[in-house]
Amino acid sequence: MPRSRGWPTARRLFSSRRCEISTRRNRTSITGHSRPTWRKAGVHEGFRIVGPQASRVEVLSRRWAQVLVPKVGWVRFRLSRPLPEAKSYRVTLDRAGRWHIAFAAIPEPHAGPGDGSVVGIDRGVAVSLALSDGTTHQAPVERSVKRLQRRLSRAQRGSKRRANVKARLARLHARNADARKDWVEKTSTTIARSYDLIRVEDLKVTNMTRSTKGTVDKPGRNIRAKAGLNRAILASGWSLFATRLGHKASGRVEKVNPAFTSQRCSGCGHVASESRKSQAVFCCVACRYTDNADVNAAKNIAAGHAVTARGAFAEVGRAVKREPQLRLVS
Numbered sequence: 186m187p188r189s190r191g192w193p194t195a196r197r198l199f200s201s202r203r204c205e206i207s208t209r210r211n212r213t214s215i216t217g218h219s220r221p222t223w224r225k226a227g228v229h230e231g232f233r234i235v236g237p238q239a240s241r242v243e244v245l246s247r248r249w250a251q252v253l254v255p256k257v258g259w260v261r262f263r264l265s266r267p268l269p270e271a272k273s274y275r276v277t278l279d280r281a282g283r284w285h286i287a288f289a290a291i292p293e294p295h296a297g298p299g300d301g302s303v304v305g306i307d308r309g310v311a312v313s314l315a316l317s318d319g320t321t322h323q324a325p326v327e328r329s330v331k332r333l334q335r336r337l338s339r340a341q342r343g344s345k346r347r348a349n350v351k352a353r354l355a356r357l358h359a360r361n362a363d364a365r366k367d368w369v370e371k372t373s374t375t376i377a378r379s380y381d382l383i384r385v386e387d388l389k390v391t392n393m394t395r396s397t398k399g400t401v402d403k404p405g406r407n408i409r410a411k412a413g414l415n416r417a418i419l420a421s422g423w424s425l426f427a428t429r430l431g432h433k434a435s436g437r438v439e440k441v442n443p444a445f446t447s448q449r450c451s452g453c454g455h456v457a458s459e460s461r462k463s464q465a466v467f468c469c470v471a472c473r474y475t476d477n478a479d480v481n482a483a484k485n486i487a488a489g490h491a492v493t494a495r496g497a498f499a500e501v502g503r504a505v506k507r508e509p510q511l512r513l514v515s
């Protein structure tokens with residue numbers, strides 16, 4: 186939101202509208218529908234404009250556009266991408282104090298290369314994503330929030346200092362989330378464009394032999410230092426990645442049973458936990474096939490069989506004022 190002269194600041198603009206938001210709402214827009222939850226002050230701030238009122242949008246230049254928000258007036262905003270055709274938009278204030286405007290439209294999925302290529306993707310702690318063709322993708326390193334969290338817990342409730350620390354912490358969280366999301370979007374686009382059929386682990390199938398701690402027999406190193414934080418980060422990053430990949434490569438993603446993918450030899454199929462020599466090295470005890478452990482797992486996933494029917498996302502027939510939703514069709 187601009188702060189140039191002659192234009193009201195975003196904060197003044199919208200603060201009076203906060204009370205108009207309904208108290209119950211669906212929080213997950215990217216990952217689909219879920220139970221409504223209670224709105225939380227400072228977290229779910231924003232409002233939606235729907236119908237003909239949402240069509241009053243003007244593009245000013247390559248970088249700027251403006252929108253006529255009812256009862257507010259013209260509000261300029263920076264364009265982060267071309268304006269889509271949309272019947273509604275949403276104005277939100279995130280925890281870091283930044284205003285966003287989002288137009289509701291479902292983009293076209295990406296096309297694969299059309300060469301029949303198949304790839305398997307293995308997620309992990311040491312290597313975020315290992316592909317069966319040997320390429321790896323590393324998620325950005327998170328900045329630690331611990332120091333600020335400690336400070337926040339020491340600050341007196343209701344104090345100015347506490348509010349300052351809280352704002353700083355929120356900015357740090359936002360920075361981490363932005364970096365992670367940016368990485369997820371770029372990586373999922375790259376993969377959706379590079380391969381025709383993409384196989385990933387089906388995480389709904391519990392895999393007891395494999396965890397962020399390594400395997401039961403071959404525990405990974407730095408367990409305690411990494412486990413808690415990394416698991417949470419990875420879990421959220423992975424599920425977002427899988428969801429976005431499903432959107433972008435609609436109908437070309439298969440979910441595979443993840444059992445024993447880290448213990449099976451991708452050369453001869455022999456399953457033995459002793460083959461996993463370390464966090465990084467896989468060496469088959471039967472045929473001496475040696476590979477990077479994560480890449481070996483990815484190759485098993487690439488060769489795996491789908492556990493669920495493969496599906497594509499289709500737009501659901503909907504009421505005019507509802508935001509466009511995706512639904513899995515098989």
Ligand SMILES: [Zn+2]
Pocket residue numbers: 450451452453454455469470471472473474
């Ligand atoms: Zn083997």
